[in-house]
Amino acid sequence: MLPTGVRFGTYATEGRYIHTRLQALWFVAFLLALGILPHVVGLYVTGVLTVMFITLMAVYGLQVTVGMAGQINVAQSAFMGIGAYAAAKLSSLDVPFWLAIPAAGVVAAVLSIFFALPAIRVKGFYLALTTLAAQVMFPIIVIALPADWLGGTSGIAVEPIRVAGLELSSPLDMYYFTLAGVILCSIGAFNLQRSRFGRALLTVRDNELAAEVTGVDVSYYKVMSFFAGSLFAGVGGAFFAYYIRYVTTENFNLLLSIWYLGMLIVGGLASPLGAILGTVFITAVQEVFHAFGGALLTAFPNLGGGLVFATSNVILGICILLALIFEPRGLAHRWGVLKAAYRIWPFPHS
Amino acid sequence: MKPYKLACQLLMAATLGLVCAPAMAATYVMSASADFTGPFADVSPSAVSGIRAIAAWWNETKGKDLGVDVDIRVHDMRYNAAVVASTWPSILSTEKPIMHLGFGTPDLITLMKRLPEDKVPMLMSTAMVGLVWKPNGWHFSFRPTYSHEFVGLLNYLQKKKGGKLVIGALSTQTAAGFVDQVKGVQKFAEVNPDRFAMLDVQWVDASPVSVVNEVRTLVRQQPDVLLVGGTTAQVIATGKALRELNANIPIIMSTHNGLTEVEKGIDLKEIEGSYSVFAFAPDNQEKLPVRDLYNKYHTGTGSWGIAAAQSAYQTLLALRILEKAIAKVGKDNVTGQAMYDAMLSSTFTEAELMESLPDTKFDTTAPFPVGKLKVKAQVVHDGKITPLGNDWIPVPDLPKW
Numbered sequence A: 001m002l003p004t005g006v007r008f009g010t011y012a013t014e015g016r017y018i019h020t021r022l023q024a025l026w027f028v029a030f031l032l033a034l035g036i037l038p039h040v041v042g043l044y045v046t047g048v049l050t051v052m053f054i055t056l057m058a059v060y061g062l063q064v065t066v067g068m069a070g071q072i073n074v075a076q077s078a079f080m081g082i083g084a085y086a087a088a089k090l091s092s093l094d095v096p097f098w099l100a101i102p103a104a105g106v107v108a109a110v111l112s113i114f115f116a117l118p119a120i121r122v123k124g125f126y127l128a129l130t131t132l133a134a135q136v137m138f139p140i141i142v143i144a145l146p147a148d149w150l151g152g153t154s155g156i157a158v159e160p161i162r163v164a165g166l167e168l169s170s171p172l173d174m175y176y177f178t179l180a181g182v183i184l185c186s187i188g189a190f191n192l193q194r195s196r197f198g199r200a201l202l203t204v205r206d207n208e209l210a211a212e213v214t215g216v217d218v219s220y221y222k223v224m225s226f227f228a229g230s231l232f233a234g235v236g237g238a239f240f241a242y243y244i245r246y247v248t249t250e251n252f253n254l255l256l257s258i259w260y261l262g263m264l265i266v267g268g269l270a271s272p273l274g275a276i277l278g279t280v281f282i283t284a285v286q287e288v289f290h291a292f293g294g295a296l297l298t299a300f301p302n303l304g305g306g307l308v309f310a311t312s313n314v315i316l317g318i319c320i321l322l323a324l325i326f327e328p329r330g331l332a333h334r335w336g337v338l339k340a341a342y343r344i345w346p347f348p349h350s
Numbered sequence B: 001m002k003p004y005k006l007a008c009q010l011l012m013a014a015t016l017g018l019v020c021a022p023a024m025a026a027t028y029v030m031s032a033s034a035d036f037t038g039p040f041a042d043v044s045p046s047a048v049s050g051i052r053a054i055a056a057w058w059n060e061t062k063g064k065d066l067g068v069d070v071d072i073r074v075h076d077m078r079y080n081a082a083v084v085a086s087t088w089p090s091i092l093s094t095e096k097p098i099m100h101l102g103f104g105t106p107d108l109i110t111l112m113k114r115l116p117e118d119k120v121p122m123l124m125s126t127a128m129v130g131l132v133w134k135p136n137g138w139h140f141s142f143r144p145t146y147s148h149e150f151v152g153l154l155n156y157l158q159k160k161k162g163g164k165l166v167i168g169a170l171s172t173q174t175a176a177g178f179v180d181q182v183k184g185v186q187k188f189a190e191v192n193p194d195r196f197a198m199l200d201v202q203w204v205d206a207s208p209v210s211v212v213n214e215v216r217t218l219v220r221q222q223p224d225v226l227l228v229g230g231t232t233a234q235v236i237a238t239g240k241a242l243r244e245l246n247a248n249i250p251i252i253m254s255t256h257n258g259l260t261e262v263e264k265g266i267d268l269k270e271i272e273g274s275y276s277v278f279a280f281a282p283d284n285q286e287k288l289p290v291r292d293l294y295n296k297y298h299t300g301t302g303s304w305g306i307a308a309a310q311s312a313y314q315t316l317l318a319l320r321i322l323e324k325a326i327a328k329v330g331k332d333n334v335t336g337q338a339m340y341d342a343m344l345s346s347t348f349t350e351a352e353l354m355e356s357l358p359d360t361k362f363d364t365t366a367p368f369p370v371g372k373l374k375v376k377a378q379v380v381h382d383g384k385i386t387p388l389g390n391d392w393i394p395v396p397d398l399p400k401w
Helices: A009-014 A020-039 A043-066 A076-092 A095-119 A125-144 A171-190 A198-205 A206-214 A220-245 A255-267 A274-297 A305-326 A330-344 B003-023 B046-059 B063-068 B081-094 B103-110 B146-161 B175-192 B210-222 B230-242 B289-297 B306-329 B336-345
Strands: A162-163 A167-168 B027-035 B069-074 B099-102 B123-126 B139-141 B166-169 B196-199 B223-229 B251-253 B275-278 B374-381 B385-389
Touching: A020 A043, A020 A171, A043 A171, A043 A220, A043 A255, A043 B081, A076 A095, A076 A220, A076 A255, A076 A305, A076 B123, A095 A220, A125 A255, A125 B146, A125 B175, A162 B081, A162 B251, A167 A206, A167 B230, A171 A220, A171 A274, A198 A206, A206 A220, A206 A274, A220 B081, A255 A274, A255 A305, A255 A330, A274 A330, B003 B175, B027 B103, B046 B063, B046 B069, B046 B289, B063 B069, B063 B306, B069 B081, B069 B099, B069 B306, B081 B103, B099 B103, B099 B306, B103 B123, B103 B385, B123 B306, B146 B166, B146 B175, B146 B223, B146 B251, B146 B374, B166 B175, B166 B210, B166 B230, B210 B230, B210 B289, B230 B251, B275 B306, B289 B306, B306 B336
Parallel strands: B027 B069, B027 B099, B099 B123, B123 B139, B166 B196, B166 B223, B223 B251, B251 B275
Antiparallel strands: A162 A167, B275 B374, B374 B385
16 A cells, blocks of 8 residues: 555556655665664674574575465475585685675576476475475485585585675674675565566466466476575575585574475565565564573573473464464565555554 | 872872782683573583583682683573574674683584684584594594594404404484494494494484384394494484394494483383493593582582583683693783693693593694593493493594595
């Protein structure tokens, strides 16, 4: 819903995300806030935000595959791992980061095609199982490869990012570096859904038969949804590799894939905004719960730390459950409702 | 107040400060990783209690004599590399630690590349893995690799038995560290073919429901021991499978999946004769001065056991390194670099380490002690965990794999 008086002369104008000057001002203020934030919140929260941006890149990818194309994917963490390994390998070959990061995305995207092929024939739980196979196979294959390829069991070290001879390794450097990355990914994610490619994915998700009748090559777009989704994951993995500076298979496990899926479901599958809100919400829940759990353990030491760990996973489950019961369209829909209610206030909004 | 009076007071305060300064204790921070809300949350309180008790003892005795106070700052890293990466910069800038007491693989993989630049050495209590066996690091453990520890016991058992020792192994391929353990032992068997034979490794889930089929495959080949260095769940499943198959083969495990942990899930009588092996004194060793110190200085949560023992020994070694550093650079000039230099240039004797560790010497070639490595073990005897003798078991040479 837009303020009175806003009208569109062309389809392109209508398609824009920012329509009014006030919206533009809010957007600029938001970007400025992101720029100032690390100077206000301290190094630990800066680190948490950096990891959150990286996570968001992977969740954007999941939004393309699951949200836009309706294809189940429980191997996003493995695709992220492929990107991380690719970036690590390229960095060891002295390939500059600006080339290594997109290349890592492409490597993850290309490899994802092998696991996307079953999507042509199967769907739902069956497709979930094939992607699960990708997640399980990822560490086994990496470890089994000759050690001089990807480090085998040892893992692989990543050279720090260098720009004009300067090394970017401080928390602030990495924050701004990943912020730049996530902004680029956001531009990609938000524009993808209103492109020809994005509309084709939405059609495949809504009705495969109708999509085929209207000339959409369903098989092709199903595979390409994995390609595009894994491209984001691969880029996220590359950023993760440059952040941690050491890559092993243990950083990319099934639990992470499930968390990413949970973030998307809680945020809302339908738009990249859902990916943002879900990632921010779950990260905040994790951090708050962690702080609360720590305080609880200090106050009641006999509780046992295992309980806190188990409970944090239960809480994720509860969040997903509540989202599915009360707001199946996710926080993004709730955000839309709130915005509309604010705009027509004091009139009621249903 | 008149200006000259104020000046006089300031001068007196400054003089007093200068006179008192040398007598004041220098305080140094040692940061430590723990996992209070992650997968190892149940053992962390005991592990941290070991660190705190030994630090309290040292501050009250040796520290007081030297005029140095050590402040231990424990951080909940959740056993998560991303949390370590987020937390470490703030530790570095706010606490300026002279040493970090590390815990597990997330600390290793996240910090090993940064420590040489940050000039903070890290001392681990968990065993090393081949994946970080690289020169010139600032990450160390008082324990060698898991493979070294296993090989020490295997060598002992082979000598006791005579002839060829047949080793069966069961592990998981989804964790690089567990694969690495097996590879090290395979390498050892490969270079000693007349004394050891390694059967095909049975790869199973990290938390298997049943491993009867895999264990049956091994049992048919009549192994002398079964090596299960992965998870506690794997050891329990192996024990149950052996009972089901009516086979009596000792299982060899480490500390993270050792007898103390396994005891929670299976009656030890069912795995009679099985071993935990590690490169430090068992927590239930008859004479153990560190345990006496722990009992005297322990307050709060946690209790003595293998986890507390490991971290107590880790802290004891860290504090002995600090003593050597103070002897070299003076009590007011200790830095991470001074700790690193003291660590590499000194030998820490078994007596200095209160019989908790063997003579320990580090150099730049490996992230664990060099020279004659030694281990000790625990064995299930009459359904109880007992130390396997009082003497250290020498570890034979193990080439890099």
